[in-house]
Amino acid sequence: MGRQLINCASQELVSVDPPGGLNCSSFMGPFTSFAGGYITNPAATVGCLYCPFRTTDQFMFTSFHVEYSHRWRNLGILMGVVVFNVRSFFDFLSNSLIQNRFYVGICDIHADIFIPYPEGKIVQATKIE
Numbered sequence: 419m420g421r422q423l424i425n426c427a428s429q430e431l432v433s434v435d436p437p438g439g440l441n442c443s444s445f446m447g448p449f450t451s452f453a454g455g456y457i458t459n460p461a462a463t464v465g466c467l468y469c470p471f472r473t474t475d476q477f478m479f480t481s482f483h484v485e486y487s488h489r490w491r492n493l494g495i496l497m498g499v500v501v502f503n504v505r506s507f508f509d510f511l512s513n514s515l516i517q518n519r520f521y522v523g524i525c526d527i528h529a530d531i532f533i534p535y536p537e538g539k540i541v542q543a544t545k546i547e
Contacts, residue, residue, distance in 0.1 A: 419474060420486030426469035431458065434466045442466035 436445035443460035446468060450457060454476050458467040471477040478484045484492070 420478075420489065422474045424469070424471050424474060424477060426458075426471070431467040431469055434468055435464055436466060 434442075434446065436442060440463070441460065442457050442462050446457050446460075446466055450468070453470070454472055455468060455470045456472050458469065459465070471480070475486050478486070
């Protein structure tokens, strides 16, 4: 996906009229070399059609601040987030449901759930009706 050329659709092109006596290439050339993009009709003297992006890298960086050269770093960050979330989910299930410590008001599956308190006491919870 990175480093590929883009061809803009007709509704994405910007129309610019050059001053008299200049064609699109001579009028827009310095701008496109600085800002990027391309002109679809460089020899025209009226209605220069300019596309602001020439490559997918220009589009992705301008729109999302994503660079193709950072693809492996970004994939590593994404995988780290996914692994952390999956591990957190299974730790929550293990601590809450398997060890029968789920709060009675949230999950009314048993009336005799034991809830541990920080002082070390274990108090039997009663069903709230």
